[in-house]
Amino acid sequence: MKCPGCGAAIQFEDPKKPGYIPREVYERRLEEGREILCQRCFRMKHYGKLEPVEFNWDFKNQLKSYLGGFDVVVWVIDIFDFEGTYREDIAEILKGKRVIYAINKVDLLPRVVTVKEIKEWVKKRIRVHNPDDIRIVSAEKSFGLSSLVKYLSLLTDKALVVGVTNVGKSSLMNKICTHENTISPFPGTTLGILRRKVREANLYLYDTPGIMTNDRILDLLDSECQKRVLPREELSRKTFKPDNGRTIFMGGLCRFDIHFETEKNPIFLLFSSKEVTFHETKRERADELMRNRLGDLLIPPCSKTEFENFKWKREIFTLKEGEELAVAGLGWMSVRRGPFTVEVTVPDNVKLVVREALV
Ligand code: GDP
Structure with missing residues (x-):
């Protein structure tokens, strides 16, 4: 039996692997005649939170397979850890797409550093097509979010959202999206991704699992x-x-x-x-x-x-x-x-x- 959300085979053994659901929950839902989603898809759908599972695939192929249907990608980067979260391997995969860089957590920097200075600094580190593609935001303080949404809405009605773990991708999505979450199975992938509607905009964002790294403290x-x-x-x-x-x-x-x-x-x-x-x-x-x-x-x-x-x-x-x-x-x-x-x-x-x- 497969999870209708992500297509992974349902299993009761390993919570870290795709398709996991506790056996008693599975039996209860079966009895009640309710939809049987794996634990991860259930939480995605109801709480809008993507949870990492232990991946044994390499993320590059996974990311490539998601990209097909999108012209615009939002890449969330953490200004506190620019080197750990802006990565050449991801940049390489995104080549050819219009990438909008959401530089998050700017509230962490000392106040003497202005938004303009941060943007100038980032501009020297990332070669962009249009300097406005660099968006300085803080999910925590809701700073720069409505301007990000406006900017995206002018470009597209759907964008893929990517980023490594802990950059604040979920926090950002939760701030700008409604609670209407749909799991979209993606061809060629073991996991579904989450489609979320942006509030007050004709725009859908597709959230992908946080990319794991191994070179950050x-x-x-x-x-x-x-x-x-x-x-x-x-x-x-x-x-x-x-x-x-x-x-x-x-x-x-x-x-x-x-x-x-x-x-x-x-x-x-x-x-x-x-x-x-x-x-x-x-x-x-x-x-x-x-x-x-x-x-x-x-x-x-x-x-x-x-x-x-x-x-x-x-x-x-x-x-x-x-x-x-x-x-x-x-x-x-x-x-x-x-x-x-x-x-x-x-x-x-x-x-x-x-x-x-x-x-
Ligand atoms: P994800 O793994 O990329 O989805 O990251 P989360 O949304 O779970 O956020 C990781 C951590 O960063 C959490 O402790 C958040 O509270 C924190 N965080 C997210 N956005 C911001 C922000 O704009 N400013 C600050 N200071 N913290 C943030």
């Missing part, structure tokens, strides 16, 4: 810890003016060892969620802290974690004023006085990028 945390360290309000920031050979932790999974040959100490700021610990120490103490204090003094992780569980890498960068070093899924360092050398220690697959300053 966030990806290494359990879902409780993710919720805790995902920033909800303006980012916390702290200024450092370290002496030579000092170490600064941004949580327990990212460590900066600082070296410089200049007369004056370097100055930089760290930006991250309020829940992330910033901690400065002597280089000699750093190894011991990493071994014993992850998840306790140093958060994230959120619970006591063995140092040995992670495979680490070290990368060395020389940074100067006006540059930032972004750590995907965690935050960034923004240089006010340099140059200096920073040796970064993070789990092996975490993406590190030096960029022009956003803040």
Whole structure:
């Protein structure tokens, strides 16, 4: 028997795999003669929330198969984690489509950064057909949403919505759409996608499952810890003016060892969620802290974690004023006085990028 929503075979064993429904729920619905949707489709239809399941397909083929029927794609990107959420592999797949970039969570940035500045910064990072295709929004504060809807309505009456997990795609959809949710099975895919009507507009948005990544610090945390360290309000920031050979932790999974040959100490700021610990120490103490204090003094992780569980890498960068070093899924360092050398220690697959300053 197949789920009429997504077409996946109904199964009672694994909640993380497509087609799952608890056996007792299945039996009750059968008895009552009601529609039998898998748990994921049921929640999609009634709560408008797409839940990830364990995918064993590669997302590229899945995304490609969704694209066929659409000329316009809305790509939701998180300004707090631009490097982790704007991805070349997705850009490559979307080539040839009109992509509207919804740059979300701008409420997290310090107020001194204007919308115009954010847009200019993004414009340098993404090559767009029309600069207005970059939309600066905040789903949380309902900022820029009606203008996004207006813009989309002029282009099309249906658009596909894509994005990696945790960029705020569901939050954004919930703000602009009605509760009228239809699951559309898509040919060639194992999962259906959700069709949602935009309020007060002749426009339908088709929500796709959040694309999973594996190179953000966030990806290494359990879902409780993710919720805790995902920033909800303006980012916390702290200024450092370290002496030579000092170490600064941004949580327990990212460590900066600082070296410089200049007369004056370097100055930089760290930006991250309020829940992330910033901690400065002597280089000699750093190894011991990493071994014993992850998840306790140093958060994230959120619970006591063995140092040995992670495979680490070290990368060395020389940074100067006006540059930032972004750590995907965690935050960034923004240089006010340099140059200096920073040796970064993070789990092996975490993406590190030096960029022009956003803040
Ligand atoms: P999805 O996985 O892309 O669907 O992301 P969600 O909509 O579940 O959002 C992930 C997290 O980001 C949640 O904790 C949201 O509350 C938060 N979030 C979403 N949009 C915004 C926003 O505009 N600003 C802020 N500060 N947080 C947001």
